[in-house]
Amino acid sequence: MLVEKEWSIAVPEVFQFQENLHYLANANHECMYQVVKNEIIKAIKIDDVVFLMVLREATSGGLLVKVVKSSCAFSEAYRDKITTFVSEWFDVNTNLAGFYKIALKDPYLKRLVQTHYGLRLIGIPNFFEAISWAIIGQQINLSFAYKLKRRIVERYGTSVQWNESLFWLFPTPEVIANISVSELTSLQLSKRKSEYIIDMARAIVCNEISKEKLLATTSLEEAEKMLTAYRGIGSWTAHYVLMRCLRVPNAFPIADVGLQNAIKQVVGLKQKPTKEYVREIGTNWANWQAYATFYLWRSLYP
Structure with a gap:
C-alpha cells in the first residue's frame, strides 16, 4: 500500500x-x-x-x-x-496551561511568556547526543561548544546529501565507544571530557544506562543519582539531560551560567545571582522549573 x-x-x-x-x-x-x-x-x-x-x-x-x-x-x-x-x-x-498560569503571575516570567507565547521546550530526543552535548558544553562558551560538536559530528557521524547540502546524524555510542581519547583530544576537546564521553558511550553500549532506564525511575532524585554515578556527570549535567531529553518538568540546572545571566538581566541585578538565590525563586515554579529555565534562556537570544 x-x-x-x-x-x-x-x-x-x-x-x-x-x-x-x-x-x-x-x-x-x-x-x-x-x-x-x-x-x-x-x-x-x-x-x-x-x-x-x-x-x-x-x-x-x-x-x-x-x-x-x-x-x-x-x-x-x-x-x-x-x-x-x-x-x-x-x-x-505537554499541556502548558499550568505553566502559563504560574508564569503570567511571576515577575521573572510574565514578560517572557507574553513575548514568546507558544514556545515549546525544544528537546534532544537522542540520549547519547543529549549527554554528549551537555559534557561538551561544560565550562566553555556556547560558540566554542558548537564548534567542538561539529568537529565530532563531521568526524564520526554519518550524513545524508540532499539539494547539494549535507545533513548530519550524531555519532552512535557504538562508534564513540571504540575510539581512543587521543582521537577526541585531536579535535581540541579536553582529555577529561574525551574520557567522559567515551565512558558514557561504553556504558550505553553495555546497557548499564539508557533513556528507558532513566524514564523508569520514580523521582528526579533517583534519576539524578543514576546519572551522577558516572565520571564527569555532575548535578548541572544531569539536570540538563533530564530537562532536554527526558522532559522531567522539575529538572532545574541552577548552576547554569546562562540561567544566572538571564535572571540577572530580567531582574536588573548588578551581579549574577547565587545558586541559593536561583533555587529560592525556583520554588515559585514548582514542577515547571524546566520550562521556566528554557524561557529564561530564550531571553538571552536576539
Whole structure:
C-alpha cells in the first residue's frame, strides 16, 4: 500500500510554529539540522533506517512533515515513529496551561511568556547526543561548544546529501565507544571530557544506562543519582539531560551560567545571582522549573 510521505501533526493551542522556528534559527552554529526560510530540515535514524524530513507550518496550524529522502521503502510504521520523534522534539504533548498560569503571575516570567507565547521546550530526543552535548558544553562558551560538536559530528557521524547540502546524524555510542581519547583530544576537546564521553558511550553500549532506564525511575532524585554515578556527570549535567531529553518538568540546572545571566538581566541585578538565590525563586515554579529555565534562556537570544 502506498503511504503518503507528507502529513500533518496536530499541535496544542499553546503552540506557535514561528516562535519555535526562531529559537532553532538562533542556534546558527548547530549542525544537527538546518533552518531554511520557514522550514526545518533534519536527518533522523529510526530502526537503522535514515530519513531526511522537512518541517514547516501546516495550513491548519499544525506541523507539516515531509520525508524527502529515506534509505528504504517508506511505511505507515515509519510514519508513526517519525510522528513520535517530532512530537517529542517539540514537546507537543505537554499541556502548558499550568505553566502559563504560574508564569503570567511571576515577575521573572510574565514578560517572557507574553513575548514568546507558544514556545515549546525544544528537546534532544537522542540520549547519547543529549549527554554528549551537555559534557561538551561544560565550562566553555556556547560558540566554542558548537564548534567542538561539529568537529565530532563531521568526524564520526554519518550524513545524508540532499539539494547539494549535507545533513548530519550524531555519532552512535557504538562508534564513540571504540575510539581512543587521543582521537577526541585531536579535535581540541579536553582529555577529561574525551574520557567522559567515551565512558558514557561504553556504558550505553553495555546497557548499564539508557533513556528507558532513566524514564523508569520514580523521582528526579533517583534519576539524578543514576546519572551522577558516572565520571564527569555532575548535578548541572544531569539536570540538563533530564530537562532536554527526558522532559522531567522539575529538572532545574541552577548552576547554569546562562540561567544566572538571564535572571540577572530580567531582574536588573548588578551581579549574577547565587545558586541559593536561583533555587529560592525556583520554588515559585514548582514542577515547571524546566520550562521556566528554557524561557529564561530564550531571553538571552536576539
